[in-house]
Amino acid sequence: MLEAHSLNKWFDRIHAVKDVSFRVEQGEVLGFLGPNGAGKSTTMRMLTGFLTPSSGTARICGHDILAAPIEARKRIGYLPENAPVYDDMTVLGFLRFIAEARGLSGVAGTTHLRKAVELSHLDGVLNQPIDTLSKGFRQRVCLAQAILHDPPVLILDEPTDGLDPNQKHVVRTMIQSMAATKAIILSTHILEEVEAVCTRVLIIANGSLVANGTPASLKQQSEWAGAVDMTFPENTGDLTALFKGLASCKRVEKQTQRYLLFPHAPGRLPQETTALLSAHHLSPLAFSVTEGRLDEVFRTLTTPAGKTSKTP
Amino acid sequence: MDTAACPVKTVFKRELRSYFDSPIAYVFLVVFLMLTGFLTFSVSRLYEKGSADPWPFFFWHPWVYLIFVPAVSMRLWAEERRTGTLELLLTLPFTLTQAIIGKFLAAWAFLGIALGLTLTVPLSMVLLGGHPDAGVLLSGYLGSFGLAGALLAIGTWTSTLSRNQVVSFVLAVMLSVFLLLAGWPPITDLLARVAPPLAVRIISAFSFMPHYDSCLRGVLDLRDFAYFASVIVFMLTATHIVLENRKSA
Structure with missing residues (x-):
């Protein structure tokens, strides 16, 4: 039309x-x-x-x-x-x-x-x-x-x-x-x-x-699409290196006991993570897969130096 | 969708109504009538002269118009630009020319209404037993209306130049005063000092006054009206050019 x-x-x-x-x-x-x-x-x-x-x-x-x-x-x-x-x-x-x-x-x-x-x-x-x-x-x-x-x-x-x-x-x-x-x-x-x-x-x-x-x-273009967000109990040790070893994981962000795993592309990361967790007998207090975020895509596409993703 | 009314008429009606929807129209009409009345009766002493010659009445029209017409025209386009309604108006399904003509005719009609209300002056002459020359009255009124249209066209153009109405008003007054006086000796003398004689003659030929004067003498000469019409067409074309340029700028 x-x-x-x-x-x-x-x-x-x-x-x-x-x-x-x-x-x-x-x-x-x-x-x-x-x-x-x-x-x-x-x-x-x-x-x-x-x-x-x-x-x-x-x-x-x-x-x-x-x-x-x-x-x-x-x-x-x-x-x-x-x-x-x-x-x-x-x-x-x-x-x-x-x-x-x-x-x-x-x-x-x-x-x-x-x-x-x-x-x-x-x-x-x-x-x-x-x-x-x-x-x-x-x-x-x-x-x-x-x-x-x-x-x-x-x-x-x-x-x-x-x-x-x-x-x-x-x-x-x-x-x-x-x-x-x-x-x-x-x-x-x-x-x-x-x-x-x-x-x-x-x-x-x-x-x-x-x-x-x-x-x-x-939203699928967002770094957050299919990312895994987990929180572990206080006494858990540093798991960063463990998660970095996952094939689909591009980047790990850690804030005290909270871990954010960003995938190369949305898809297999959640399954891989759950498999890894059960293999190591780890049980997080909270586990969620995040949706893509339009505001982040918008910022990435419309600003020259938009590649700055901040955790909420 | 195909029973299209005439776009010029649609714009005309809205514009003319907008004068009367606000207090502007009434203030203008009252001031215009008081001013013409004052100048005719108190300054030119029409009544004391005891004659039915309407000349002292028409004599003042150009000078009243000098302030009154730019005051009417200044809002025509400047206001549309300032409030953003220009965008609304120019995206409706009619041409720029139709919008310009519709708005111009509405303002001219408003001036016509103001002028029409001064018919009380010749009427009072008749009531007082005078016999004003109908031919002179007719040509005087037509000349006055033509002059108002020409001045209005100038103001229409200046109102496209800025979104500020004051700027538009001042520019219109300046241009109008120049064109009213261009043939007047003090002005031509001044011009003669800086310009070659031919240029002075051309400039003074543009003056409104000779054309208006011939109307006041009761001569209905087509050339005078052709002159007013050509000023109107020229200034409205200039208006079109300015608005069109703004679109593609």
């Missing part, structure tokens, strides 16, 4: 987005991850037509954003960063304007408007001027604006930024409820959000794509 072909953006001499290509299909929720200033918003602004790419292009449902910008934009719902809305209008007045701008008038306009209001839980504030609303409501007004025309492609720039946990939950539930019928791109730097709603993740650093995969497959 959305294909980006080697998008590039230069701001004077700064190469803000470098050769970014990806596809999003219906039913996918693509999480766009990256540090601040990595080029997430710039990429989204190019897709929505607010910025013109320096080179490259994109197609929205087959419509080229450069050759047929209006047709492409008709198929996009866009929530810009910081959710800008016309403050002096009422919620209803603003949404009516958007409906009209989307070519939805009369009965069709009212039906769409009602549905967007219902999905965004705005019933109680329809006649209030937007500048009297809280940040959470403003965000939802802008979200209602984005979904009003029921677009096949939804582009959301930090949809939960600045919201309290309850409001975040509401917005995430909304996104999930729409996911099946749309292609959704959302940018965020909240990693838990990615795990909660995204089916696929793109990580962008310094303008380049550095990762593209499911949250699960990215």
